[in-house]
Amino acid sequence: MRIEITGPIAHTKTFEIHQDDEDSRVVVPGAAASNRAEFMSGHGTFYDGDIIVASVAGAVKQVNKLLTVQPFKSRYRPNVGDVVVGRVVEVQQKRWRIDINSVQDGLLNLANVSLPGGELRRKSAEDEMRMRMYMEDGDLVVAEVLNSNEGGIQLQARNLRYGKLGQGLLVKVPASLMKRRKTHFHDLHFGARVILGRNGWIWIQALEEDGTAETGGYTENTATVSLEIRAVISRIANCLRILEQSLQPIYETTLIHAYNASLEFEVSELIKPEIMDEVASEVRNKIALSEE
């Protein structure tokens, strides 16, 4: 049995933040952001007499006359077109209620789900009865945000690449670290497929051998995932945690950098704080280099 008990580890790798962006100031709750005459208070701020004060910890963003503070740690704020990974909490009459780490639950309507084989037809009463055969409470699903209003957050899974998820690993990180990209599905060359949900929930699974098998979650691959692929999946999961801990934005580039930097260590070593620091600083350096 292996166990290592240590004292608190000082983070050895320091880094410099290049404050090029003049409008990105970091504030804590209670810090004065500006005075009332010049700006209007937006999300994350409030008026305190003559001045605008931040109510959350985050970066100050200014758009014309509107001053907002974007919090570092917050629930996911849905935008139309975002790809999200969620967990079914309830099967309702014609829709599924899905937890997507936001203030409201996501709602996936039966009409917005594709049928086996990619059929697109109007759903009948029988389909309604068979909802549970497709997705039950506790199942994970990947979908796209259709729109969001006070009624709820509408999701759609009409494309075959969306739908129920099978065997794999879910990693949860703060939603604010997920960078918006053109695509959120990444088939990585080391043998795994990663879905970077914009809500901070990231799904890692084995890559299908025939890369064309996108079935909308209707066929379940029950084959046991092999040890080699498991090692890759675990490594990716640990890399994501490293990026989370060092507060670096998560997208395919940082993930690939982290993966390559992690290869010199064993997968199980990647949970040790010193090694996490090591890999995190490698990624930071690589990103800094590529930006020059």
Place this chain on the structure above:
Amino acid sequence: MDIDLSETEKVYTVDGIHQGLRADGRSLMDFRPVIVEFDVLPNTHGSARVRVGGTDLLAAVKLSMRQVKDTTDFSNRVDFYVTCSAVASPNFAGKQGDECAHRVASMLRKAYRNDLIIPELNKLKLSNDRYFQTKVDILILKYDGNALDAASMAAKAALSDMKFVVPTMIARDGGKTVPQLPDKARSQVQGLDVATAPVIVTLNTVGDSIFVDADLHEEQCVGSVVHVGIIPQEDQPDKMETDDDEDCYITLLKNTRPQTFHQEKFNDLLGAGVEAAKELNRAIMQRIEEHRREPVKKSMMHPRLETFMR
């Protein structure tokens, strides 16, 4: 503690355990990195903070003086009280936090309820009618599986950090005594040798595979859970290097799920548990030693503030 996992996620986790590779790359008998800090709370007689992976908890020792009719027949046991903060995990909202807390506290109490524990606790029997009651309070700040093992480490670490003064007892009428601080109390501060404080290791099984230190996800998939608590024997320095087979006493053995074991399998399980607990004990005693040898920091405030700034 029920967080939903989909069936396929459970299948993935269980298959991984059978293959010997867990979600974060650990093998079956690996613990997550453990961080132990001492003297983290002011106004306590001893305190410690233990982090096992994502699980984070605090232990504080308080001595309170009690008066009874006669202490000679009285066994002075260490009392435990555990709280699961509602912030620790959304699953602790309402009564569920209490359930977890009661379980951990009752296991610890059971493990500490015998005469082999820390013989120096006898010093706390001050006179015929007064004694120091040792209370250990544990607060679970964050829960990511395996609270009991972490709690047993925290209790041991906090007791090792305990500092107290044995007061002079002045006799009064009727066989009663009254405490009085001795002269130069500061130089008479004592500690405890916690070599014989128990450590508990939780063994989880899935089919035929046995593993330790389950995280939150793995706890949803286990078949059975067995807690093994041991009391290490007194340190014999000359035996340390050569003898791997130190004796120890088993103080806690509890099967908490409705699962039965075949006799042969159980022998393996017990063997694995005892070995794991001995290893855990070696590691924690080493950390306690390491802390003792650290130069005393000039300002006592530093360690306490720093620990919560991280």
